[in-house]
Amino acid sequence: xxxxxxNGIERPLDLLNASKGKEVLVQLKGDKQxxxxxxxxxxxINIVLDNAKEMENxxxxxxxxxxxxxxxxxxxxxxxxxxxx
Amino acid sequence: xxxxxxNGIERPLDLLNASKGKEVLVQLKGDKQxxxxxxxxxxxINIVLDNAKEMENxxxxxxxxxxxxxxxxxxxxxxxxxxxx
Amino acid sequence: xxxxxxNGIERPLDLLNASKGKEVLVQLKGDKQxxxxxxxxxxxINIVLDNAKEMENxxxxxxxxxxxxxxxxxxxxxxxxxxxx
Amino acid sequence: xxxxxxNGIERPLDLLNASKGKEVLVQLKGDKQxxxxxxxxxxxINIVLDNAKEMENxxxxxxxxxxxxxxxxxxxxxxxxxxxx
Amino acid sequence: xxxxxxNGIERPLDLLNASKGKEVLVQLKGDKQxxxxxxxxxxxINIVLDNAKEMENxxxxxxxxxxxxxxxxxxxxxxxxxxxx
Amino acid sequence: xxxxxxNGIERPLDLLNASKGKEVLVQLKGDKQxxxxxxxxxxxINIVLDNAKEMENxxxxxxxxxxxxxxxxxxxxxxxxxxxx
Amino acid sequence: xxxxxxNGIERPLDLLNASKGKEVLVQLKGDKQxxxxxxxxxxxINIVLDNAKEMENxxxxxxxxxxxxxxxxxxxxxxxxxxxx
Numbered sequence: 001x002x003x004x005x006x007n008g009i010e011r012p013l014d015l016l017n018a019s020k021g022k023e024v025l026v027q028l029k030g031d032k033q034x035x036x037x038x039x040x041x042x043x044x045i046n047i048v049l050d051n052a053k054e055m056e057n058x059x060x061x062x063x064x065x066x067x068x069x070x071x072x073x074x075x076x077x078x079x080x081x082x083x084x085x
Numbered sequence: 086x087x088x089x090x091x092n093g094i095e096r097p098l099d100l101l102n103a104s105k106g107k108e109v110l111v112q113l114k115g116d117k118q119x120x121x122x123x124x125x126x127x128x129x130i131n132i133v134l135d136n137a138k139e140m141e142n143x144x145x146x147x148x149x150x151x152x153x154x155x156x157x158x159x160x161x162x163x164x165x166x167x168x169x170x
Numbered sequence: 171x172x173x174x175x176x177n178g179i180e181r182p183l184d185l186l187n188a189s190k191g192k193e194v195l196v197q198l199k200g201d202k203q204x205x206x207x208x209x210x211x212x213x214x215i216n217i218v219l220d221n222a223k224e225m226e227n228x229x230x231x232x233x234x235x236x237x238x239x240x241x242x243x244x245x246x247x248x249x250x251x252x253x254x255x
Numbered sequence: 256x257x258x259x260x261x262n263g264i265e266r267p268l269d270l271l272n273a274s275k276g277k278e279v280l281v282q283l284k285g286d287k288q289x290x291x292x293x294x295x296x297x298x299x300i301n302i303v304l305d306n307a308k309e310m311e312n313x314x315x316x317x318x319x320x321x322x323x324x325x326x327x328x329x330x331x332x333x334x335x336x337x338x339x340x
Numbered sequence: 341x342x343x344x345x346x347n348g349i350e351r352p353l354d355l356l357n358a359s360k361g362k363e364v365l366v367q368l369k370g371d372k373q374x375x376x377x378x379x380x381x382x383x384x385i386n387i388v389l390d391n392a393k394e395m396e397n398x399x400x401x402x403x404x405x406x407x408x409x410x411x412x413x414x415x416x417x418x419x420x421x422x423x424x425x
Numbered sequence: 426x427x428x429x430x431x432n433g434i435e436r437p438l439d440l441l442n443a444s445k446g447k448e449v450l451v452q453l454k455g456d457k458q459x460x461x462x463x464x465x466x467x468x469x470i471n472i473v474l475d476n477a478k479e480m481e482n483x484x485x486x487x488x489x490x491x492x493x494x495x496x497x498x499x500x501x502x503x504x505x506x507x508x509x510x
Numbered sequence: 511x512x513x514x515x516x517n518g519i520e521r522p523l524d525l526l527n528a529s530k531g532k533e534v535l536v537q538l539k540g541d542k543q544x545x546x547x548x549x550x551x552x553x554x555i556n557i558v559l560d561n562a563k564e565m566e567n568x569x570x571x572x573x574x575x576x577x578x579x580x581x582x583x584x585x586x587x588x589x590x591x592x593x594x595x
Contacts, residue, residue: 009124012131015153025149028330029115029158030284039264045131045155046267046300052333064280065337068270070300073284073330075113075158078137082150094209097216100238110234114200114243130216130240160198160243163222167235179379182386185408195404199370199413215386215410245368245413248392252405283500285454294434301437301470307503319450320507323440325470328454328500349549352556355578365574369540369583385556385580415538415583418562422575453585455539464519471522471555477588489535490592493525495555498539498585 016041016077023080024049028073034064035080045071101126101162108165109134113158119149120165130156186211186247193250194219198243204234205250215241271296271332278335279304283328289319290335300326356381356417363420364389368413374404375420385411441466441502448505449474453498459489460505470496526551526587533590534559538583544574545590555581 009015019038026034026049033056036049052064094100104123111119111134118141121134137149179185189208196204196219203226206219222234264270274293281289281304288311291304307319349355359378366374366389373396376389392404434440444463451459451474458481461474477489519525529548536544536559543566546559562574 009133012125012127012133012153014125015133015151032330040267040269042267048264048267048270064331064333066270067331067333067337068267069331070326070329071155072157072327074155075117076149076152076154078149078152082152094218097210097212097218097238099210100218100236156240157242159240160202161234161237161239163234163237167237179388182380182382182388182408184380185388185406241410242412244410245372246392246404246407246409248404248407252407287500295437295439297437303434303437303440307501319501319503321440322501322503322507323437324501325496325499327497349558352550352552352558352578354550355558355576411580412582414580415542416562416574416577416579418574418577422577457585465522465524467522473519473522473525477586489586489588491525492586492588492592493522494586495581495584497582 013041013043015079016045016047019077019079025055025078025080026069027075027078028069029075030073034067034069035060036064036067038077042071045074045077047071047074047077098126098128100164101130101132104162104164110140110163110165111154112160112163113154114160115158119152119154120145121149121152123162127156130159130162132156132159132162183211183213185249186215186217189247189249195225195248195250196239197245197248198239199245200243204237204239205230206234206237208247212241215244215247217241217244217247268296268298270334271300271302274332274334280310280333280335281324282330282333283324284330285328289322289324290315291319291322293332297326300329300332302326302329302332353381353383355419356385356387359417359419365395365418365420366409367415367418368409369415370413374407374409375400376404376407378417382411385414385417387411387414387417438466438468440504441470441472444502444504450480450503450505451494452500452503453494454500455498459492459494460485461489461492463502467496470499470502472496472499472502523551523553525589526555526557529587529589535565535588535590536579537585537588538579539585540583544577544579545570546574546577548587552581555584555587557581557584557587 024038034052036052039048039050041047047069049067052067053060054062109123119137120140121137124133124135126132132154134152137152138145139147194208204222205225206222209218209220211217217239219237222237223230224232279293289307291307294303294305296302302324304322307322308315309317364378374392376392379388379390381387387409389407392407393400394402449463459477460480461477464473464475466472472494474492477492478485479487534548544562546562549558549560551557557579559577562577563570564572
């Protein structure tokens with residue numbers, strides 16, 4: 001459970017680290033939204049998603065597949081288990 | 086009480102530090118607004134919120150849950166106890 | 171009086187330093203405007219305001235309370251005693 | 256197969272490295288989309304594409320040919336074999 | 341006279357230095373325009389203006405008074421003696 | 426032929442280097458498009474074009490002549506021999 | 511003649527250096543256009559223009575006079591002798 005992880009998170013990147021291999025919801029500037037498995041990230045918040053899907057109102061709009069997403073277009077990243085209820 | 090904290094705040098990040106574990110209101114560019122518990126932050130003002138909720142006119146619009154928010158999309162962060170009256 | 175302070179201001183941040191503990195008007199990009207007491211600032215012009223209020227046409231729109239404002243959204247900061255006449 | 260590559264990807268740029276010589280889909284800010292062979296990239300995510308084509312709704316709009324694309328206009332880069340299904 | 345100063349200006353900041361204590365016209369992004377006395381500036385082109393006035397079509401719209409203006413919102417700064425004819 | 430050059434291009438700037446003295450198509454943010462001879466470039470992708478022409482839908486709109494173009498407004502640069510077919 | 515200068519230009523800033531004391535056309539983001547004598551520039555492409563005039567469709571709209579222009583608002587700078595034909 002993610003809510004139990006709070007104590008282990010001292011820096012923001014710790015959440016990304018704990019989310020590796022898990023499904024995340026990624027909100028981009030300009031209202032694009034992806035769901036996919038977080039494979040990798042760096043300090044610029046560039047990320048790699050596997051099985052990425054572009055979402056619109058909770059519905060899959062397009063399969064992007066494997067994808068490198070540039071950090072400066074990202075608004076937030078959220079473990080899907082906590083955000084897709 | 087936050088108003089009594091003023092004397093202890095010498096640098097802006099001191100307020101974020103004092104807000105850890107407390108509920109904050111986060112205003113993003115493009116009119117998005119989150120409320121959640123501040124878990125972590127770094128010098129880029131990247132933050133992690135727990136129990137994050139997207140707000141619209143004071144009403145919860147969506148549960149985001151656990152969330153990493155990129156600093157460069159943030160306008161202001163305010164302890165909810167002082168801003169949500 | 172602020173107008174007498176001009177001689178003491180050699181670098182822009184000197185004005186912010188002289189405004190600590192005083193009420194300031196903060197103009198943000200996208201037409202948001204805050205009034206509040208300047209508590210702290212850093213070289214990125216991140217600031218902390220106490221008793222922050224969002225203003226619209228000189229009228230208080232919302233109480234934000236204690237607030238951390240990210241520097242890169244700020245257009246100008248003005249001591250309220252000189253700007254709110 | 257790209258999906259089998261996940262284990263080899265530890266940093267985001269590893270995906271770009273693995274995509275060299277392969278066809279990629281490049282989404283730019285402002286809704287431009289390119290398809291082309293990834294020839295080179297650097298840490299700013301500047302890239303060179305060969306046989307680049309500007310796409311619109313899955314249809315080729317213009318042949319750009321050999322092209323240097325500046326990293327800061329890129330939203331995501333995706334191996335075409337995984338995204339163009 | 342400013343036109344005689346051209347020979348003394350080797351770097352752009354030399355013009356700002358020569359304008360200290362003089363009235364300047366400051367054009368901001370998003371069509372805001374200030375007139376005021378240039379008190380201080382730094383390498384980020386953050387500036388302090390005294391007696392700042394927000395202008396619209398050559399008419400004073402608002403007195404801002406003493407003001408710190410963030411450099412990254414500035415388009416140009418012009419000594420008023422040369423620009424307000 | 427540019428397509429034969431792919432093997433010699435290891436970093437993105439290698440394409441710009443190989444394009445010196447040749448005609449390039451330069452796409453700027455905000456839909457401006459230039460055609461001109463690439464004379465020089467630096468790591469910020471600032472470039473100098475000779476005989477620059479502003480294009481609109483493949484038609485010359487204005488002669489700009491010799492021109493310094495700031496890198497941060499550039500989306501892509503493409504050797505005209507490969508893009509203007 | 512500027513066209514004869516091509517051989518002497520190895521880096522983009524060489525064109526600005528060769529344009530000192532000459533009239534240049536400066537295109538800003540957001541469609542502003544200046545014509546003026548280039549007096550100075552630095553590596554951020556901050557420039558000083560003398561006798562600057564704001565142009566609209568080839569017609570002088572306003573005299574700006576002596577002016578410091580911030581580099582990050584500039585799209586291109588072109589020697590007027592080559593661009594104003």
